[in-house]
Amino acid sequence: MKRTENFLYLVAFLLLGACDGFYEFPEIENPEPSPGQVDFSKTIAIGSSVTAGVMDGALYNRSQQNSYAVILAEQLKEAGGGEFNLPDVDAEVGSYVLSPPGTTIGRLILRVDANSGSVIPSPIVPGNPLLPFDGNRAEINNFGVNGMNLAAALSPETGNINAPEHPLFNLHYARFASNPGTSTLVADAAAALADGGTFLIFWLGKNDVLPYALQGGANPALLPADETFEQLYNTALNTLLQANPDAKGVVANIPSLNSLPFFSTISWNALPLNQSLAGLANGAYTQYNQALNEVAQAGLITDTERNLRTITFQPGFNGFVMEDKTLTDLSASGIPSIRLSNANDKVALTLATVLGEPVGGNNSAIRGVTVPVEDQYVLLPSEQEILEEKINTFNGFIEAAVASQSDRLVLVDVKAFLDQVAAGTVNAGSVPLTNSIVPPNGGFSVDGVHTNARANAFLANYFIEAIEAKWGSTIPKVNPNAFMGNDLPR
Template sequence: MKYLNQLSKLFLVTALVFVGCEGQEQSLIDDRLEDNPIQEPPSENYSAGDANFSNYVAIGNSLTAGYMDAALYNDGQSNSIAVLMNSQFEIVGGTSDFNQPDINSENGFNTAVENPQGSLVLGRFKLDTNIPGPSPVVGGDPITPYSGATSELNNFGVPGIQVGQLLTPAAGGPNSEQNPAYSPFYARFASNPSADGQNGSTILGDAISAGPTFFSLWIGNNDVLGFAISGGTNDAIFTSQADYQTRFSAVINNLMQVPDLKGVVIDIPPILAIPYFRAVTYDQIVLDQETSDALNQAFAGFNAALDAIVANLGHDQADAEMRKVSYSAGANPVLIIDDNLEDLGPKFDQLEGAGAISAQQRAALVPYEQARPMMGDLPQIGDELVLLSAGSVLGTLADPQNPQSQIGVVVPLGDEYTLTSDEIVEIETARQTFNGIMQQVVQGANANSTRIAFHSTNAVDGAFLDLFGLSDGELGVRVSGTLLAPDFSPNGVFSTDGIHPNSRGNAIVVNEVLKTIEETFNATLPAVDVLNLPSVQVCAGDCVSQQSGS
């Protein structure tokens, strides 16, 4: 059980996420709750307006597919945004036979954790209220081919994809290190999986071949989110403005080649407000007075070296002050690596060469050449961000033999676990730029007649900004008098991976999008009953954290 013991520690997440959730036990939904919401009875007041929902096709990424809790699994698919959307379309002439590439797995395959070698497969996260935090279930399943008829599909949501993957056969294969566009979630239901990355079906091509009369397109999140989740370290998955413009335009142009096809496009929401970037705070290091005094004494040499390069080498005073480490009793900023900082190695070498510090002192400075405490309450930015994945690392020992090597306190936390102010600006700039491109392209497609509704998740009166307290200062959104929180607590609207909405979150999104469709196409559509859907599911002896030896 050594592996399970190590893995259980991986999911120790701050309990702050769960503070203030009332009626937790009452809100926990049993695993076998009916998947679909109770439909409102047909009414003559409901109308498709100028739209034709008879063959609705959904195109997008994990949000469309029903991926949640870090896996694609049965209940998530049953309450996907695509399914919930179609359930409302059905009342006004939409199809009653909405087909998805069913995964046929109760717990799915957890793509956020490293699966152990051997036969054990880890599935979706559930909530372990004893941690409290997410833990994967032991009984997962590998990703298997779709056994149904690919020609009859309506949902073409593929977890993890970027805009460009909608257009390339390489998304369907081959599965190799030389093909970064490959997606096992598309390959499993591709009408013609590619053997060479050049020839074969594409996601968009398969969706158009389904003969849609109405589509939804929610794509582009991963063109920004992937870079953010890497802590701003993987530039290769950060789409450029030019590529985004070209690729998104190609997607819309292809869709508009289908006569009379109408649909809705959804932009990229404020991704840095989601729990994955908010559950662990920048000032997560809580110390008592005795410990803070001891740490300050230990860092006196580092701070003195910073003063020395200012006085003797002309280093910038403000930069040196920003890097200095000073702890106090209470909450303290996390100590991090910031690769945007000047590497002070050469200047520390100069101090050693001049005899200002000894070789031993110089060696002790190596971990801090690009280190500094995190910053909070910055103008126009707020706090710098710590990724949820850092919750398992902060405070642990970088060297098990050295009790003074606590990560984030003495040893700087790695760059892959944080987003600095520069990275936040870079991500937000790209997100807003991509949203502007999407809106411009849709406006161009609508130049002669309105065929596409554009739904902005960033509207000042929308649910997203309300949920994150960006419009009224109150965290959460009220639904039928119930306050639902922007987290993965029992009263939350996010799944336990901290990124994707749970079923209730999906319903909130769908209801917002339906309003946009109504306004654009003169339709009158019923809303999804949000509170009738499940929130999170709780570990019931099936999670890694609950196994003996964990």
């Protein structure tokens, strides 16, 4: 009974004749490289999952080697940059980052469901557990860590392997922390910058809003207060800048949730029902709809809210039954706070594998029909407004922090760039980059949150443009069409 938009993948493959995700285009002609007014000899990057190279819900060799930070650092070598060392994971399949530490569930792939024929994200089993980094921790250049928010980046508990139950503990940092339980991610990056570092890539802050969004706004505590974010952000950035007063750098801001296919791949009316099933489903809500009419007549809710809450299915594609905590509380009348999804809702990609499926093996308990879809799978309009306000406010703090160090820093407006991708105005050699997970043009990996290698090449070029405009550098750009998009379905 489930339906996603993923059948479009197969159409795209047939139309484009894609076989490996690459394109044939001539290399970009670049002028003679020059560092301009900045020194790239030792670049240090700090950030969260995109900086680390997470793709397909996991960190693995290919994803780590194709982060925007790695691609950018490689181009900076042409203008005097040095080596850019990573805390290698040495995993072909990788560790699925949304699972408990040490899990052997691998990265997500697109898989054709044998029963429905739909193409859905599915994890590889088994994967590789995330193991301690066995290289030289003093030579690391990339301090990107999956799941890293500002509070965690400044706390020693984030790397404390003796207290894995702590809410800030993060195995992705603990595996390469200079002194687990004592050091912090910001302090480690600052030490690397102080040890001959000359250029900084700073992209923290995104994970101070993203977890709230990914959990459907179900936990407001995941959003920091404005003053908390501003204080933590300035502390982290200033710690890096003070580590080497001569270093310069780029700072990226927080993208809009509207640019993430995690919230646009699954349609709000993704529930297909035939005539018989629609009739059966309607029968289950006869008493519920009658009760709504009674409370509306009693003046407990408006006619508008009654219409919103009324549940009626039709043959074809339908909205699904979902929780809505913003509705008037009618629990005293025995009426749950539920309604059908509509075009104003943003649906999480994770709903694809459970919508229309039995809950707990009970064939009469169908998620989205007789069992409401839980809050964590849908962003309500009010939650979207909260997120938009937070992102705009936080980006204002980021812009102010960069402006206060304008001689040393330049802002990279990633939000504007990904908005352009969502608008369909970004391309390379006439080949577009889209805000989807559909290969070959989709710029996001299968998890719908993290950019893939091809999009990271675009991002690297976008960073380069900001650097060149600020300091008169000349840095060769990459050809994004030489980088792979998502793998074809299996």
